[in-house]
Amino acid sequence: MIIRLYLKPVGRCRTMPNPENHIRVRFAPSPTGHLHVGGARTALYNYLYARKTGGKFILRIEDTDAKRSTAESYKGIIESMEWLGLNWDEGPLRGGDFGPYTQSRRRVLYNNEAQKLIDKGKAYYCFCTPERLETMRFEMEEKKLPPKYDGRCRGLSEVEVAERLSKGIPHVFRFKMPIEGSVFFRDIVRGEFSFENGNLDDFVLIKSDGRPTYNFAVVVDDAHMKISHIIRGDDHLSNTPRQVHLYRALGYNLPKFAHLPMILGSDHSRLSKRHGATSIAYYRNRHYLPEGLLNYLALLGWSLDGKKELFTRKALIDKFSLKKVSKNPAIFDNSKMEWINSEHLKEVSLAGKISLVQDVLDEEGLLPPEFDVDITKPVDLKIVPGREEMKEEKSHNYKMSDKEIERLATIIIVLGNRLKLLKNIPAIIGYFYTDDYKVDEEAVRMHLLRSEIPNRMNKLADEYEKLKYFDRKSAEKVLRDLAFDLKIAAGELIHPCRVALTGKIVSPDIFWVVVLLGKDKTVERLRKAAKLYSVI
RNA sequence: GGCCCCUUAGUCUAGUGGUCAGGACGCAUGGUUCUCAGCCAUGAAUCAGGGGUUCAACUCCCCUAGGGGCUACCA
Numbered sequence: 117m118i119i120r121l122y123l124k125p126v127g128r129c130r131t132m133p134n135p136e137n138h139i140r141v142r143f144a145p146s147p148t149g150h151l152h153v154g155g156a157r158t159a160l161y162n163y164l165y166a167r168k169t170g171g172k173f174i175l176r177i178e179d180t181d182a183k184r185s186t187a188e189s190y191k192g193i194i195e196s197m198e199w200l201g202l203n204w205d206e207g208p209l210r211g212g213d214f215g216p217y218t219q220s221r222r223r224v225l226y227n228n229e230a231q232k233l234i235d236k237g238k239a240y241y242c243f244c245t246p247e248r249l250e251t252m253r254f255e256m257e258e259k260k261l262p263p264k265y266d267g268r269c270r271g272l273s274e275v276e277v278a279e280r281l282s283k284g285i286p287h288v289f290r291f292k293m294p295i296e297g298s299v300f301f302r303d304i305v306r307g308e309f310s311f312e313n314g315n316l317d318d319f320v321l322i323k324s325d326g327r328p329t330y331n332f333a334v335v336v337d338d339a340h341m342k343i344s345h346i347i348r349g350d351d352h353l354s355n356t357p358r359q360v361h362l363y364r365a366l367g368y369n370l371p372k373f374a375h376l377p378m379i380l381g382s383d384h385s386r387l388s389k390r391h392g393a394t395s396i397a398y399y400r401n402r403h404y405l406p407e408g409l410l411n412y413l414a415l416l417g418w419s420l421d422g423k424k425e426l427f428t429r430k431a432l433i434d435k436f437s438l439k440k441v442s443k444n445p446a447i448f449d450n451s452k453m454e455w456i457n458s459e460h461l462k463e464v465s466l467a468g469k470i471s472l473v474q475d476v477l478d479e480e481g482l483l484p485p486e487f488d489v490d491i492t493k494p495v496d497l498k499i500v501p502g503r504e505e506m507k508e509e510k511s512h513n514y515k516m517s518d519k520e521i522e523r524l525a526t527i528i529i530v531l532g533n534r535l536k537l538l539k540n541i542p543a544i545i546g547y548f549y550t551d552d553y554k555v556d557e558e559a560v561r562m563h564l565l566r567s568e569i570p571n572r573m574n575k576l577a578d579e580y581e582k583l584k585y586f587d588r589k590s591a592e593k594v595l596r597d598l599a600f601d602l603k604i605a606a607g608e609l610i611h612p613c614r615v616a617l618t619g620k621i622v623s624p625d626i627f628w629v630v631v632l633l634g635k636d637k638t639v640e641r642l643r644k645a646a647k648l649y650s651v652i
Numbered sequence: 653g654g655c656c657c658c659u660u661a662g663u664c665u666a667g668u669g670g671u672c673a674g675g676a677c678g679c680a681u682g683g684u685u686c687u688c689a690g691c692c693a694u695g696a697a698u699c700a701g702g703g704g705u706u707c708a709a710c711u712c713c714c715c716u717a718g719g720g721g722c723u724a725c726c727a
Contacts, residue, residue: 146726253724256653261654286725309657315656316655319724322725327725329726333727351727352727353656353657422664423674423676425676447664448664451678531689534688595686611687623688624688
């Protein structure tokens with residue numbers, strides 16, 4: 117009894133959520149380009165950590181580089197984040213209690229903080245010209261010395277500073293780095309670090325244009341936004357000691373750090389434009405599924421047990437852990453990404469697929485279809501689950517009729533697992549919607565360019581023309597009977613027929629293709645092929 | 653040049669002082685089938701190298717090499 121009374125409060129203290137100590141993480145891109153897979157992965161881990169812990173996920177735009185920041189980049193990043201469903205709790209478009217969330221609008225704060233450091237003697241004015249710094253750096257490199265700022269302005273007296281200020285000489289603020297000693301910090305994924313102060317120099321805090329540098333702005337913002345965990349790319353690891361000094365000098369508590377391994381290009385170098393497909397917008401434009409991309413990205417630097425690899429967003433949130441983040445840089449592998457995408461596509465409901473495929477058809481100009489087809493036995497629309505929501509959910513350019521939706525639903529069912537990548541839709545089913553589809557020459561050579569073929573195609577067309585009930589079963593019977601009469605293997609008709617109808621060597625079940633094309637189109641294309649290739 | 657980080661098949665990874673080093677993508681082969689996809693089965697392929705420590709090292713320590721980062725009035 118005594119023990120219980122004694123222990124209870126202790127336990128409660130440990131588990132009670134402390135509002136002052138809540139988890140707050142952030143993703144802080146600079147709008148100097150599109151959101152690429154590396155940035156998206158960082159954003160994802162922050163998002164997952166926040167959702168898992170019930171914390172807040174903040175988006176902050178770091179546009180302190182006036183020359184490189186653009187409004188287009190800003191817009192692109194926001195759009196990509198929204199497409200991925202990486203919803204932020206505070207930030208642009210959403211607001212929050214710690215705004216503004218764009219650094220260019222927080223100038224006053226940085227100046228105040230810098231002034232505080234000047235007042236405390238932890239920073240100083242520097243009037244060195246960029247030219248002087250450049251020649252100094254050049255000379256130090258010549259002498260094979262580490263190129264550090266030489267501290268010329270560090271010892272300027274108040275009078276000297278005032279004098280130069282009154283002359284209007286451009287200046288920056290520099291941090292007064294301790295000459296001796298070292299900094300320590302702990303990283304959740306990498307362990308403990310100790311850096312010699314001697315290797316660090318008096319870096320710039322505020323540039324001569326009055327804007328803060330990255331290292332200064334992040335610290336001020338992270339502190340003011342009460343960020344508890346800094347989850348970011350490992351390219352920032354070497355910046356961390358500088359930032360730790362700033363936290364100390366400014367008198368703020370140190371957040372926890374988690375540095376993520378970088379995502380590299382296939383040549384093991386840092387991701388850049390020349391690596392091609394690196395932007396999220398690229399995958400979006402090609403109709404990849406956000407869930408699939410997220411799943412793949414999650415696996416680049418994190419794994420649950422090395423076995424389970426397919427995760428829904430919910431499962432990721434449930435299973436994610438910073439402790440299981442790996443230290444090794446990862447290379448983006450497109451084929452695995454596509455595989456994961458196809459696995460996710462398999463899980464999409466029929467209604468969902470119809471909507472997705474309709475988007476692609478629409479975008480590729482395949483809607484409305486060039487020809488109408490009445491399917492004798494289409495999929496019963498009543499059995500398309502979730503069809504009601506589907507109709508209202510999206511507004512496509514072209515509204516399909518019920519009949520067209522039925523046909524598309526059937527096409528999708530018939531496609532089955534062949535539908536792996538939405539971007540391939542025009543290539544795999546274009547011939548159902550237009551007569552202007554691509555004809556594979558190799559396929560023609562293999563299956564149509566033989567003297568006996570045209571005659572057979574015409575015969576098949578004749579038989580199909582006679583057919584009253586144009587369903588899959590009858591379509592198959594007609595072809596097989598004809599093959600029997602001609603004393604040839606069914607394949608001898610099937611393959612040329614496939615090429616005649618689709619222009620391709622591969623397609624879904626040929627009898628379904630016949631049905632989905634309808635009697636008129638089937639007969640027309642068979643005859644056309646017969647005519648076209650009879651000259652030989 | 654200085655400082656820092658990383659190193660398990662082609663790629664992403666699991667893993668322990670004693671394991672047949674596990675999984676996945678990709679690749680190859682066979683089966684099913686009208687082709688393809690799928691599915692099933694099978695296979696090839698890995699602990700960067702060298703020193704230690706230890707009865708024993710992929711695992712711990714050191715060195716080398718390779719890759720990456722920071723060293724900007726870029727972020």
